[in-house]
Amino acid sequence: MAEWDVVVVGAGLAGSTAALFSARHGRSTLVVDAGLVPGGQMFNITRIEDFPGFPQGVAGYDLCPMLQEQAAAAGAEFRAGTVEALTATETGWSVTGLDEPVEARAAIVATGSTPRRLGIPGEERLLGHGISHCASCDGPIYRGRAVAVIGGGDSALLETLELVDHVASITVFVRDRALRGQHTYASRVEAAEKVTLAFDTVVEEILGEDAVTGVRTRSVATGETADVEAAAVFPYIGSEPQTALLAPHVALDPDGHVPTDVWMRTEVPGLLVAGEVRAGSAAQAVTVSGDGATAAIAADRYLATSAWAPVETSVAG
Ligand SMILES: Cc1cc2nc3c(=O)[nH]c(=O)nc-3n(C[C@H](O)[C@H](O)[C@H](O)COP(=O)(O)OP(=O)(O)OC[C@H]3O[C@@H](n4cnc5c(N)ncnc54)[C@H](O)[C@@H]3O)c2cc1C
Structure with missing residues (x-):
């Protein structure tokens, strides 16, 4: 059985950015996405005008592959598949629904949302x-x-x-x-x-x-x-967070999102979320990317120290 430091579920902007940061921190990182092409909601958008660094705007179908290429170059592995369940084990998380069983010490769930x-x-x-x-x-x-x-x-x-x-x-x-x-x-x-x-x-x-x-x-x-x-x-009347993998492990807020601390940590050690699935997300490309980076850094610290204090509002650097 393959064992990874970090498994990221979802390769939208949140998950792909989490993969980039996780891999750059030297963590073996597997990213799994259910889509035919990874990229999530952003992939189909012809031009977003408010992503920093692109004064002329950028197409989602350009931005997403660039980000995945960057994450893969850093060492993250992308795999197609639908994760059916995450199960807590003694050492972390077991992932089911893929061709082969996968285990990881920390899981970042970035499953996004679907149109309401x-x-x-x-x-x-x-x-x-x-x-x-x-x-x-x-x-x-x-x-x-x-x-x-x-x-x-x-x-x-x-x-x-x-x-x-x-x-x-x-x-x-x-x-x-x-x-x-x-x-x-x-x-x-x-x-x-x-x-x-x-x-x-x-x-x-x-x-x-x-x-x-x-x-x-x-x-x-x-x-x-x-x-x-x-x-x-x-x-376009809003969206529904995709929390099926999380609901067995954490309490959802009244809107069905996952509460986290500012480091994207849930109440369960080793389980983090990022992007539109989390409570309080601003649901913008740049903010979900920020969530992904934050979650990856928090996962790295957890793997280094085993410390988990999800109610803190900040973590010492
Ligand atoms: C029409 C439209 C226009 C927008 N315009 C803008 C804009 O101009 N500027 C802006 O900043 N934002 C815009 N947004 C919002 C932005 O696109 C989203 O906030 C962002 O893309 C959400 O990213 P995410 O990674 O959180 O989730 P998603 O993009 O939803 O990605 C989630 C990924 O998880 C995968 N997944 C789900 N469940 C599983 C599973 N069980 N196993 C494996 N994979 C799974 C999905 O396949 C998907 O790829 C727009 C959104 C829409 C819909």
């Missing part, structure tokens, strides 16, 4: 038939047509700006009275001629039998309903 479902009629039936969570992947399919976006945060705004290059018109349905996302994105969305902002409006149903034909909306203010034509719907 709307939970409305039509969603189950039409997912993949006009409902999409990836504007850069699916926007070009709807060239010249009207589409809908649901949500008013950063993800919704960024994806709306991506769709502007492809489709004829976009209606953005926002439950609240204002956009919540960054001013930079919000002002560009507001200025875009193709975009109509429908505030105070909830989408109650996705319409269409075999493919999306529109949405049924309700005004929060008046209760009036309306059917609006759309060839596709792009919902």
Whole structure:
């Protein structure tokens, strides 16, 4: 059985950065990711503009492979596979679900999150038939047509700006009275001629039998309903943390995230988390990367000292 110093589950920005730092600290580090291509949510994003060091912005499909190359060059090993369980052993953690059993002395779980479902009629039936969570992947399919976006945060705004290059018109349905996302994105969305902002409006149903034909909306203010034509719907109403591996070991907060101290340590010695899965994550590329680096440094110290004080707010250098 292969035994590693550190196993990292998830090769999004958090996990890949954890791998980079862990390997650079001289720890034998295995990274496992369930995706066809490692990179997590960031991989499909055409351009993020707020990652430090890239004044012109950077595509996720450029940034993620660069980071993985850097981590691999430092000595981390990347492997494809879905981790089904983490089990505590006398010396650390046993990983199941891979081709061969794997053990590690410390585990960093960076399993991220998946898009939150709307939970409305039509969603189950039409997912993949006009409902999409990836504007850069699916926007070009709807060239010249009207589409809908649901949500008013950063993800919704960024994806709306991506769709502007492809489709004829976009209606953005926002439950609240204002956009919540960054001013930079919000002002560009507001200025875009193709975009109509429908505030105070909830989408109650996705319409269409075999493919999306529109949405049924309700005004929060008046209760009036309306059917609006759309060839596709792009919902961005938040995300659900992927905590299945963690739930057997740690208590989750009311939103389903994992509480940690500032070093990304959970209540269980040798078990750390990083990125969107943790409580209080700012859910930005740069912050999840910071989590990954922090977790790797904390894991290194734990392996060196066996000390674990998860309620501390800082660790002496
Ligand atoms: C549309 C959109 C636009 C965004 N725009 C911006 C932006 O402009 N700027 C910005 O800073 N941030 C942006 N973000 C947010 C940013 O992309 C995320 O905060 C960040 O990518 C999360 O990284 P993560 O590593 O925590 O998780 P994820 O990227 O979710 O990675 C988790 C990884 O874990 C893997 N995994 C899960 N479970 C298992 C398992 N059991 N076994 C093995 N592997 C597993 C998954 O395959 C995945 O690769 C955007 C997000 C979205 C969705």
